[in-house]
Amino acid sequence: MYISLGNPNITIVNRCPRTNGNCEYMPSEKMEEYLKTIYDIACKDSVARTTAVAKCLNLSPASVTEAMQKMAEKGLVIYEPYKGATLTKEGLEIATKIKRKHRLLEVFLTNILHLDKKMAHSEACKMEHDISGETENALCRMLNAPARCPHGSPISPCTMAVSTCDECDVDTGILEHKAREANIVSITDLEPCEMGAIAFLRGDQKVVQRLSDLGLTLHTKVELLRKAPLNGPIEVCVRRTNLAIAREIADNIFVSIEG
Amino acid sequence: MVGCENCGRCGSTPKQIKNFRQVVALAGNSNVGKSAVFNQLTGMDQIIGNWPGKTVERAEGLLQYKGLRIKIIDLPGIYSFSTYSMEEIVSRDFIALENPDIVVNVIDASALERNMFFTLQLIELGVPMVIALNQVDLMEKKGLSVNAKKLEEILGVPVVTTVAVKGKGIRELTEKIIDKIEDKKLPNKIKYGQEIEQRIDKLISVLGNVNTGGYPARWTAIKLIEKDAEITKLVEKADPNIPILAGSLADEIEKIHGEQSSIVITGERYHVADMIAHQVIKDVMPGVKKRTLTETLDSIALHPVLGYLTAFMVIAGLLAWTFTIGTQISGFIQNFLTMIEQYEPVISGPVESIIWNGAFTGFIAGVTLIIPYVLPFYLILAFIEDSGYLTRISFMLDSGMHKLGLHGKAVIPLVLGYGCSVPAVYSCRIMETPKQKTLLAYLVTLIPCTARTVVILGLVAAFVNIWWALALYAFDILLIVVAGRIAFKVIPGEYVGLVMEMADYHVPSLKVIFKQTWARTKSLILIVFPAYIVGSAAVQALYALGVLTPINNALMPITVGWLGLPAVAGILLIFGIVRKEMTILTLAIIFHTTNFSSIMTPVQLIVLALVSTIYIPCLASILTLASEFGWRKATTVTIMEIGTAILLGGIIFRLLSLFM
Numbered sequence: 072m073y074i075s076l077g078n079p080n081i082t083i084v085n086r087c088p089r090t091n092g093n094c095e096y097m098p099s100e101k102m103e104e105y106l107k108t109i110y111d112i113a114c115k116d117s118v119a120r121t122t123a124v125a126k127c128l129n130l131s132p133a134s135v136t137e138a139m140q141k142m143a144e145k146g147l148v149i150y151e152p153y154k155g156a157t158l159t160k161e162g163l164e165i166a167t168k169i170k171r172k173h174r175l176l177e178v179f180l181t182n183i184l185h186l187d188k189k190m191a192h193s194e195a196c197k198m199e200h201d202i203s204g205e206t207e208n209a210l211c212r213m214l215n216a217p218a219r220c221p222h223g224s225p226i227s228p229c230t231m232a233v234s235t236c237d238e239c240d241v242d243t244g245i246l247e248h249k250a251r252e253a254n255i256v257s258i259t260d261l262e263p264c265e266m267g268a269i270a271f272l273r274g275d276q277k278v279v280q281r282l283s284d285l286g287l288t289l290h291t292k293v294e295l296l297r298k299a300p301l302n303g304p305i306e307v308c309v310r311r312t313n314l315a316i317a318r319e320i321a322d323n324i325f326v327s328i329e330g
Numbered sequence: 331m332v333g334c335e336n337c338g339r340c341g342s343t344p345k346q347i348k349n350f351r352q353v354v355a356l357a358g359n360s361n362v363g364k365s366a367v368f369n370q371l372t373g374m375d376q377i378i379g380n381w382p383g384k385t386v387e388r389a390e391g392l393l394q395y396k397g398l399r400i401k402i403i404d405l406p407g408i409y410s411f412s413t414y415s416m417e418e419i420v421s422r423d424f425i426a427l428e429n430p431d432i433v434v435n436v437i438d439a440s441a442l443e444r445n446m447f448f449t450l451q452l453i454e455l456g457v458p459m460v461i462a463l464n465q466v467d468l469m470e471k472k473g474l475s476v477n478a479k480k481l482e483e484i485l486g487v488p489v490v491t492t493v494a495v496k497g498k499g500i501r502e503l504t505e506k507i508i509d510k511i512e513d514k515k516l517p518n519k520i521k522y523g524q525e526i527e528q529r530i531d532k533l534i535s536v537l538g539n540v541n542t543g544g545y546p547a548r549w550t551a552i553k554l555i556e557k558d559a560e561i562t563k564l565v566e567k568a569d570p571n572i573p574i575l576a577g578s579l580a581d582e583i584e585k586i587h588g589e590q591s592s593i594v595i596t597g598e599r600y601h602v603a604d605m606i607a608h609q610v611i612k613d614v615m616p617g618v619k620k621r622t623l624t625e626t627l628d629s630i631a632l633h634p635v636l637g638y639l640t641a642f643m644v645i646a647g648l649l650a651w652t653f654t655i656g657t658q659i660s661g662f663i664q665n666f667l668t669m670i671e672q673y674e675p676v677i678s679g680p681v682e683s684i685i686w687n688g689a690f691t692g693f694i695a696g697v698t699l700i701i702p703y704v705l706p707f708y709l710i711l712a713f714i715e716d717s718g719y720l721t722r723i724s725f726m727l728d729s730g731m732h733k734l735g736l737h738g739k740a741v742i743p744l745v746l747g748y749g750c751s752v753p754a755v756y757s758c759r760i761m762e763t764p765k766q767k768t769l770l771a772y773l774v775t776l777i778p779c780t781a782r783t784v785v786i787l788g789l790v791a792a793f794v795n796i797w798w799a800l801a802l803y804a805f806d807i808l809l810i811v812v813a814g815r816i817a818f819k820v821i822p823g824e825y826v827g828l829v830m831e832m833a834d835y836h837v838p839s840l841k842v843i844f845k846q847t848w849a850r851t852k853s854l855i856l857i858v859f860p861a862y863i864v865g866s867a868a869v870q871a872l873y874a875l876g877v878l879t880p881i882n883n884a885l886m887p888i889t890v891g892w893l894g895l896p897a898v899a900g901i902l903l904i905f906g907i908v909r910k911e912m913t914i915l916t917l918a919i920i921f922h923t924t925n926f927s928s929i930m931t932p933v934q935l936i937v938l939a940l941v942s943t944i945y946i947p948c949l950a951s952i953l954t955l956a957s958e959f960g961w962r963k964a965t966t967v968t969i970m971e972i973g974t975a976i977l978l979g980g981i982i983f984r985l986l987s988l989f990m
Contacts, residue, residue, distance in 0.1 A: 237590045276590070281829055283596040284410035286444045289589070291600070300634040303729040304738060304828050310443040310604075315725045317737055317827030 100200040102147070103169045104128065105138055109148060109156050110166035120155035168207075171227045173199040174220035175210045181221045182214065188221050212239060216273050218322035225257060228273055228325050234289050235272050235279050258324040259305060261295040267326025268292050274323040282324065286310040293326060352400045352511050354393070355425060357452060358436035359445055360407030361833045363464040365389075366494035367436050368404040371504065395504050400511075403430065409444070411451045412558070412592070415762060419560070425455055427544045432458040432510045434503070439476050439491070440469040440834075442611055446603035447596075453485065453517045456546040460506045461489045462499070468834065470614075472622070477610045484606055486518030495839060519548075522598040525586055529555060529579040536575065540568045555580050556592040624834040631722040641723045648710050649748065649783075649803075657787060659702035667694050684874050685867045688919065692866030695915045696859045704780050705851055707749055712846040716838035720745065721830060728828050734811065735818025736761070737828035740770050747777030751951040753850070754779075755958060765823025768959055772817055772967050775947040775955070776810050778803060781910040782943045788914045789939040793927040798936055806943060813974075858909070865912060869905065870919050878920075888976060893941060894983040895934055906942050908949050913942045933986045937979050945975030 108127045112119035121139065125132040136152075143150035147162035158166060173195045180191035202210075208229055211217075216236045219225055233239050255270045269291050272279045286309050287293065296306040296313065304315045316324070356364045368374070372391030393400040405424060406417040425433055435452055437445040452459060463478055482489040488506045492499030521527055533551035542550045543564050553561040554576035562573045580591040587594045630636050714720060720742050728738030739760050747754035751774055758771045778786065791799035872878055878901045882889075885900030893899065898920055906913040918924045926935060946968055947955065955964035 232588070234589045235593060238584075238588060278826070278829075279590075280412055280592060280596070283593050283600075284412060284447070285829065285831075286447065286600060288593070288597045288600045297628075297632055299632070299637075299725055299728060301729040304725055306632070306725065306832060310441065310600075312441040312444055313832040315721070315728075315738065315828060315830045315832050317728060317829070320827045320829060 101138070102142065103165065103200055105135075105142060106147060106158065106162055106166040107169050107173075109158055110163070110170065113157055118151075118155040118157055123155070167227050168230075169199055171229070172202055172207050174224060174226045175207060175214065175217070176202070177220045177222070178214050178217045178226075179210055191221060208239065212236075215275070216323070218274070218319055225259075225322055228255065228257075228271055233271065235276070236274060237276055237279070255325040255327050257322055258293065258295060258307065258326050259298065259318060259321045261326070261328075263295055263297050265328070266292055266294045267328050269324065270327045271325040272323060273325065274320075278320060278323075282316075282320070285314060286312070287314075287324065351398065352432075353403065353428075353430040354400055354507055354511075355403045355405055355430040355433045356436055357405045357421060357425065357433050357448075358407060359409055359438060359441075359448055361831060362407065362436050362438035362445065363492075363494045364404055364407060364436045367434070367462055367464065367492065367500070367503070368402060370494055370497055370500045372402050393504065393507075395508065398508065400507070409448060410596075411455075412556075417759075422455070425452070425457060426546070426549070429544075430457070432460060432507065432514075434460050434462055434507060435487075436462045436464050436494075438468075439463045439466045440472055440474070442476065442607045443600070443603045446606050447599050449485070450520055450599045450602060453487075453520055454546075454549045454552055456516055456548060458510050458514045459487045459517055460503070460510050461485070461487050462494070462503050463489055463491045464494050466491045467493045467496075468836075473614050475612045475614050477612065481606070481610045484518070484609065485520070486515070495842065520602060522595070522602065526555070526583060526595065526598060529583065532579065533572070533576055536569075536572055537565075540565065540572065542568070551576075552595060555583065556595050558592075622834070627835050628722070631719065632725060637722070637726045641726050644714060644719065644723070645745065648707065648714070648745075651706050651710060656702040656706065657791070660698045663698050663701060664694065667697065681871070681874075684870055688867035688870030689863045691870070691919060692862035692864070692915065693859070695866065695911065695918075696855075696862040700851065700854060700858065703784060704749070704854060705847065707780055708847040708850045709843065711746070711749055712843040712850075713838050714745075716836075716842055716846070718833050718835040721832050724828070724830060725832065734769075734773070734814035735825065736766055736770055736773075736814070737826075739828060739830055740766070740773075743770055743774050744777060747774040747779060748783075749780055749850070750854075751775050751777070751779050751947060752954050755951060755954045758958070762826040763824050765821050765825065768823075768963060769814065769817050769821055771955060771959060773810050773814050775951055775967060775971070776806065776813060776944060778806050778943055779910075781948065784911045785914055785942050786939050788911075789926060789935045793925075794932045794935055798932075799939075802936065802939055802943070805940070809944065809974075809978075861909060862912075862915065865905065865908065866915055866919060869916050873920055892976065892980040892983075893937055894980075894987070895938055895941075896930060899938060902938070903942060903945060906948075907946055910942055910948055913938070931990075933983060933990050936986060937983045940982060941975045941979040943975075944978070945972055947971065 105124070105128070108124050109119040112123050112127065116123075121132050121135050124130075124139075125135040128135070139148060139150045139156050142148045142162070143156070146159055147165065148156040148158055150156045176195035176198050177188075177191045180186045180194055181188055186194065208231070211229060217226055229239070231239060256267070258267060261267055269287055269289050272282060272287070291309060294308045296308055298305045298318075302318050304317050305321045306313055306315050307321075308314075356368055358364050368389065368391060371393045374389075374391045389404040391402045391404070393402050403424070405421045408415070408418045408421050411418055411422040424430070433452060435449050437449065439445075449461065461481070463476065463481070466476065469476060476491070478489040478491050488510060490499050490503045490506050492503055494500065522530075530548065530551045533554055534547045537547045537550060542561075545553075545561070545564075550561060550565065554565060554573065557577070557580055562576070565576075566573050583591045583594055587597075589597070631640050633640075723745070724738035724741045726738075727741050731737050731740050734740070742760060743754045743757045746757055754774045754777070755771045758767045758774065761767045761770055786799050786802050790802060869878075881904065882897045882900040885903075886897055889895045889899040889903070890897055898917070901920075902913040902916050905916045917926065917929075921929050923929065930938070946952075952964050952968055955967060
C-alpha cells in the first residue's frame with residue numbers, strides 16, 4: 072500500500088505485489104469488497120457468477136467482469152468466462168481476513184458502542200478496510216475472542232501461532248508470534264465422520280481447561296459424529312468416548328484436517 | 331440422583347455409620363459405575379442411573395468383611411481435580427485432607443485413556459489406591475481386551491477387573507481393599523516430561539518445611555505450576571516467596587511449550603495416559619468394526635427429525651401413563667376399597683368415629699395416589715434413566731434450553747420434576763454455575779409434579795374435561811418458559827454451555843429398576859401415608875369443631891373476592907402447602923363428597939387447580955431449596971410464586987367467566 076501525496080485527494084491504492092506494481096492499480100477497498108462478495112456467494116453456490124456479484128454490489132456486469140479478470144491476473148480468483156469466479160488460496164485468505172475484521176468490528180460496535188445491528192453492519196463495511204492486523208487482534212482480545220458476530224455468523228480465528236487465547240497479549244507482542252502453519256477450521260465446519268486434530272482452543276480459560284480435562288488436548292484426533300439441528304450441540308468422539316459440546320463452545324475448537 | 335437419605339422428604343438425617351475402623355473412598359469419572367460398586371460393597375440402595383452427575387452428595391455405607399467394619403464413601407464423579415465445579419473441590423479436599431485409608435479408583439475400562447487421566451491425578455495426591463477396572467464386559471463387546479496385570483505393574487496399584495452391576499469381581503476387590511489397608515503401599519511415581527519434572531523437584535525442595543495445609547508436596551508443586559488459585563493462596567500464606575518462584579517456573583514452561591502451564595500439564599498427563607493405555611489395551615478384533623447398539627439407537631434418537639419425535643413420545647408417554655392408566659387403576663382401587671368400608675366423611679357423632687373416618691379417608695387417598703400414579707411413573711423413569719436416554723434428550727433439546735438461559739443438561743432435572751420436585755431440585759447440581767443452578771431450581775418448582783398432576787386430574791380432568799386439564803399443563807409449560815426468560819435476565823452470574831459425556835446405552839437391569847423405584851417410593855410411603863392419615867383425621871376433627879371458619883374468613887378477600895373461589899379455598903390452600911394433594915383431600919372431607927362438580931363451577935375448578943399448581947412449592951420443596959440455596963432464595967421463590975399464582979388466578983378467572 073502506498074499513499075500518493077501528489078494528488079490533493081489522498082487515495083490509498085494497492086500495488087500488485089506479484090507484478091511489482093506494473094499492472095493497473097485497483098483500489099484495495101474495492102478489491103476486498105469483491106473478494107468478500109465472491110466469498111459470500113461461493114459459500115452458498117460453489118461458483119460466484121458475474122451477474123450475482125454485480126447484483127450484490129449494485130454494479131454493471133461488465134465492470135464486474137473486468138474486475139474479475141484483473142483479480143484473476145493477480146492470482147486472487149480463478150475466473151472462467153460465462154461461469155464465474157472462485158477464490159484461490161490467496162484470495163480466500165484476504166476474504167477471510169476481511170470477514171474477520173468486519174465481524175469483530177460489528178461485535179465492537181453493537182456490544183461496546185451500542186449501535187444497532189444495521190448501523191453496525193454499514194459502519195463495519197467502511198472500517199474493515201482500514202484497520203491494521205494489530206487493531207484487529209487487539210479488538211479480538213478486548214472482546215474476549217467472540218465466536219460469532221451479532222448476526223450469528225462465525226468469526227474465523229486469528230492466524231497467529233497460538234494454541235489458546237491466553238497466549239495472546241500485548242506484552243508478549245503480536246509480532247513475535249509466527250503465523251500458524253496448517254490451515255485450520257472450526258470443528259463445527261467438519262462433516263459427520265470427518266476427522267481432525269485439535270489445533271487451537273479459543274476463548275475463556277475455564278472452558279479451555281474443561282475441554283482439555285475431557286481429553287481435547289492439542290494434536291488429539293477427534294471425529295465429528297453429528298451436529299444437532301437448530302444450532303444445537305455437536306457430538307464428537309475423542310479418546311474412545313463420545314462428548315456432546317454446545318455449538319457456541321464448539322465454534323471455538325479449531326482442528327487441522329489431515330491430508 | 332439422590333438416594334433416600336438425601337431426599338429430605340422423610341426429614342430423617344442419613345444414618346451415621348458408627349464403630350468403623352477404616353475409611354475407603356470411591357473416586358472416579360462420572361458414570362463409570364461407582365455407585366454400582368458402592369451398592370455391591372455395602373449392600374445399600376444408592377440410586378444408580380445412566381447419566382453423569384447423579385451422585386450429587388457423597389453417600390456413606392458400611393462394608394463388613396471378616397470382622398472388619400469399613401466405612402465406604404461414594405464421592406461424586408469428576409473428570410479432574412481442577413476447580414471447575416464444586417464437586418471437584420469437595421472430592422479433592424476429601425481425599426487430601428480427610429485422609430481416607432485408601433482410595434478405590436473406579437475406572438471405565440472402555441474409556442481407559444480418559445479415566446487414566448484422573449487416575450494419574452490421584453497418584454499425584456499420594457494416597458494408597460486400588461483400581462476397580464469396571465465394565466470390562468462392555469469393553470469386550472467393543473472388541474478390546476485389557477491386560478490388568480500389566481496395568482498393575484506400571485502403576486504399582488492392585489487392579490481388579492469387575493462388572494459391578496452383575497457383582498462380578500466384587501469379592502476379589504474386597505480382598506484387595508483389605509490387603510491395601512494393611513500394607514498401605516503407595517503407587518509408583520509417574521513421571522512427566524523432564525522439563526516439568528525438574529521444576530516440580532525444585533518446588534518440592536523449597537516446599538520441604540512449609541505447611542501446605544495437609545496436601546502432599548508433589549501435588550502442591552504441580553498445582554502451583556498449574557497456577558491453581560486456591561493452592562497458590564494457601565501457600566502464599568505460609569511463604570509468599572514460593573508462589574513467586576512457582577510463577578516464574580510456570581512462565582518458563584509456558585515459553586517452552588507456547589501454551590498455558592495448566593494446559594501443558596493436562597497435555598502431559600494425557601500423553602502418559604495414552605502411553606499406558608497403548609501398553610495395556612489390545613484390539614482383539616482389529617479392523618472389524620461392528621455397528622454397536624448405541625450407534626444404531628443414536629441414529630434414531632439423535633436424528634434431526636426422528637430424534638425430536640422420540641423425545642416427545644418418551645416424555646409424553648411418561649405423562650400419558652399418569653393421565654390415563656393411572657386414573658383407571660385409581661378408580662379400580664377406590665371401588666375395591668369402598669366395598670370393604672364406606673368412607674363417606676362424617677362430621678357429626680362421637681369424636682372417635684370422626685377421627686377414624688378421617689384417617690380411613692386419608693388412607694384411601696394415599697393408596698389411590700401412590701400406587702396408580704407415583705409407582706408407575708417412577709418405574710418408567712427408572713427405566714429411561716438407566717437406559718442412558720436422558721442424555722440424548724439433553725442433546726436434542728439443548729438449543730431450546732438456551733432460550734431459557736439453560737443448556738441441555740437442564741432437561742434431566744425438569745423431567746425428574748414431573749415425579750417430585752425434591753430430588754429434582756437436588757439434581758440441579760449437574761449445572762455448572764450458581765446462576766444456572768438457581769434458575770433451574772426455580773423452574774423445577776413450577777413443573778407439575780405427580781402431586782400437582784393429581785390435583786389437575788382430580789379437579790379438572792375428572793369434572794370439567796381432559797382437554798382443560800391438558801390446557802392447564804400446556805399453560806404451566808408456557809409459564810415456565812416465560813418465567814425462565816425473565817429469571818435469566820434478573821439472576822446475576824455467568825452462563826456456561828453444555829459439555830456432557832454421552833455414555834453408551836445399556837439394557838436396563840430389572841433389579842436396578844425395581845431397587846430404584848423402591849428407594850424413591852419408600853420415603854414417599856413412610857411420610858405420605860402418615861401425613862395423609864393424620865392430616866385427614868385432623869382436618870375432619872378441626873372442621874367438626876368449627877376452627878376452620880375464621881381462617882377462611884380472613885382469606886376471603888383473596889379467595890372469594892379476587893379468585894372467585896368458594897370461601898373454603900382458604901383452608902384448602904393452607905393445607906396444600908404441606909402437600910399439594912391435600913387440597914383435594916381437604917375438599918372431599920369438608921364437603922362430604924368426592925363429586926366436586928356439585929360444589930364448584932367448572933371455572934372455579936380450573937382456577938383452583940391452576941392456583942394450587944403454582945402458588946407455592948410444597949413444604950418439602952421449600953426446605954430443599956433452602957438447604958441447597960439458602961433461605962433468602964427459598965423465600966424469594968416462594969413469595970414470587972404466591973404472587974404469580976394470585977395474579978394469574980384472578981386474571982384467568984375473569985377471562986374464563988366471559989365464556990364459560
